[in-house]
Amino acid sequence: MRGGVEGLASPYPIGGLLPAVYQEDEFAQRFTAGLDDVLAPVISTLDCLEHYLDPALAPDDFLPWLAGWLGVGFGGHLGPDRRRLLLAAAGDLYRRRGTAGGLRDHLELAFGGRVEVEDGTSVTVRTAPSRPADSVGTASGEHPVLTVRITPEAAVDHAVVERFVAAAKPAHIPHAVEVRAG
Structure with a gap:
């Protein structure tokens, strides 16, 4: 404060x-x-109010308040530099929210390193009517899965990455997270 x-x-x-x-x-x-x-x-x-609203210039203790205005969640592991990067990119991240590219960029900004996002959803074409239960899923009838593989710059807890992915992906798609050692 x-x-x-x-x-x-x-x-x-x-x-x-x-x-x-x-x-x-x-x-x-x-x-x-x-x-x-x-x-x-x-x-x-x-x-100096305009400087408080600029993520590059705002004091470190002001960043969580600014994040609250923009709806950006910080994990407890993020340092001031990573927080500033996320705040500066917040507009673009929200524009691309729910896409594989947006999720990958969000995770790269938050954790650094290498991020792979494999979107397992697909569209199937049927020539005959199907039951409503068959209308959701991949061609093989399984539910779509979003797989995220991350090799962060520094060690990070799997649960932290899991929370980031759950907040940034579409709510109706199940996901799996793999955190690899760098």
Whole structure:
């Protein structure tokens, strides 16, 4: 969280804005100087607001808040650099969400390394009517499966990758995740 910054001066001291009679009053100047210390971080934050909204420039402790605005989930393992990459690419990732390419790019940004996404869905053509239960699945009658094979740059827990895949893939397609050692 943002907090007080030691020694940060207000660019607009309140004491200088008071009428002349109070500008000569020592108590009024000391009192307003205390308010300046409280308001200086607020003014500084407002003056630099566009930098807080830029993933490349935002402070590290501000990234989770920015991610909440964009709906980007972070795993506990992600460092600030990976978080910044995901936030910067959030618009493109959401545009391509649910596609094999979008899932691969999402995982590559989050974990680095090599990612393979094998989409096991297919379209079948039938010349005769089928039962409703036969209408979903691959040509062999099995349910479609999305297989993700990842070789991350650094060691990562299988459950973390599983959560990322579950959040980024279409909900109706079962998936399997393989995490390989780099």
